Amino acid sequence: MSMERKIIALALAIVLIAAGLAAGLVWLASQSNVPSEIRVGYITGDIHHLPYAIADNQSVGGGQSIFLKHGLNVTPKGYASGAVIMENGFAQNEVDIAYVGAAPAISKHLNLGKNLVNTSIISQVNKEGSLIIADDSIDKPSDLVGKKVAAPNKGAIQYLMLLKFLEENGMNISNDPKPYSGTAPYTGSVNYTDAPVGTMKTLMQKPVTDPDHISAFIAWEPVGSDAVAAGVGHILATSHDIWAEHPCCVIVVSNSFAARHPDAVEKFIAAHKEAIDWINSAKQNQNSSNYDLLVSIAKSFTAKNDTVTKSALAHVKYDYAITDSFKAMLKEFTEKMMDFGIIPSDKLTYNGNDYSNVQDFITRYIKEDYM
Template identity: 30%
Template sequence: MLNEKLEVFKAELSLKVKVLIIGAIIVGSTIGITTIILLIENPTSSSIKIGALTGDLHHLPLFVALEENFFADEGLSITLQSVSWFPNGNEVMIAFEAGSLDIAYLGLAPAMAHKLTQNAPIKVVGGVNVNGSAIIVSTSSGINTLNDLAGKKIAVPSLNNMQDFILQIALDSVGLSFNDLGSHVTLSVGNMENALNTGEIDGFVAWEPFNAKAINSIGATSLKNSSEIWPNHPCCIIAASNTLISTQSVTVEKLLKVHKRAIDWMSNTSNYDKLILTAKKYTSITSDAAIKMGIDNVGYIYNYSKYMPEIERFYDNLTQLNDNVPAWPAGRTAFFQEFFDSSFLNA
């Protein structure tokens, strides 16, 4: 009898059938059919669409979770093949807006910019890291100070992302602006090193490990680490779609639990050698020195509330310094209530 009801339930998901089954639960067979309802109303993790940035050392906790099978420990069927890889955070947000992603690792800047300009259907559910970027210049560029950036061609991964904002703050600190640059261009982080080496650009701002790799591979120079420009600035976060949060909150909680476990694992010095191997595997960088340098430039923190004042500062500057990113009509406090969901921080 139970098997027959299950077959009907699987064949037809109409409201009428659901009501009939709920009636059957009340009459009898409560435990068995209730379990099936929960499974179908809350799809398995195999349907979770997760995104991250290609080779981004900021997303090392995700690499660790994949490599150490932490997802499987939580009953989540997420593997390397499950991840959609993107060149930058703006592309991640476009995917969110198209309904192609459920959860992703990406920069705070594109997430916030798209929320403000497009009311993107996402919320920030966890932090990933602070710091982790740098202004890199070629030794032949003649750039030795921030003032020397005037008249130079500088590349960033994307407009209005954190690296672009770091450059803006650096320029502003010495009385310069984007208008004082010779050229302010966007370039994939994977192409920045070669463009610098061939003289196509004079410098770039990127996330790790691309800064460390350029220093290690072609002898480029770090003009300033982002932590020197803005100490403990926010960078990457985990964002989830509103739909995932409202329909599969338990899954979101498990994903955050995995993320926190990965960061705790990374902080254990006994795992350091394995951490380097994992970072090399997922970034395709073979140099231990470059990977170690890159990791040293990143601070991994899952609880974004610990650096909320810096996030508030970022919001203020993002909306005040960029004509194309308006402030939230109801104000910053109302925006943060809409943009952040702190209920998963204690997962």
């Protein structure tokens, strides 16, 4: 090789090395605010939060989880309810990002105040997916009068759904201090109690004379499908019947975490969207190997059998989009929770909150920056 060709080859090698270094530096810069760990909260056994399990599964990702493909190392932390995630997970700085019901995400942020729970909604997770299950003594809504009915807690979206269902059928809760305000003719009241979702089926099986017996409950899936499969109760109404296309769960982020690690939050949402697209594609082709994998992962995540899992999946609509309709329904949720006394109206300006009205709150609480 002539000297001239050697010089040209050397120059080309230097250019290639420089280009590689530049690309490496760009990649490092893009990773600069991605932390070594992201603490992720979710409700244990709640099939609404299945997108987390999908994004964290190596088989779905082709040997590497979707999270890892996006450069994220996630550490999961399960909770009993969305209210607990907000009160403990975020207020006690146990999580950075979490899958939470829209109702507790809104009510706990407002009721506890930004000084304690400084969070934002950054994506949708699912629509619908809850069931009202009743025992054999209940054939129609009015049969609930005088009976004991349970929901996970008063901060849950299921409680809000129950109140709306009762109001539309001429009923209210016996210990509700507010007078009945529904448009349907008043038929009576029900006795309400909180109940952990894991106990609902057992409480319904107790003798009617037992003070802990409940005649009906509303819960997220797969709790309802599990009770039906066990022969404990039947579906009185789905949340689709009560409030069609209603948002249910959302992704909530700590605002301080997002300020420090915006790239990590953006990558998390990218992984979340990929997981939901995979779920919806698998659900559309129930003869595919991906659907079989979906059911397998969901069974493991919920600890339920094939029948229950498939029934539960059929009741849930997974969606990440932040649309005008989504925002409008969260505004309606907030107004309903104020009407029902779940959120006192003065909480808009409580403990660091500085919202002029509900619309101002919704506009600022939902952030689309990471979509």
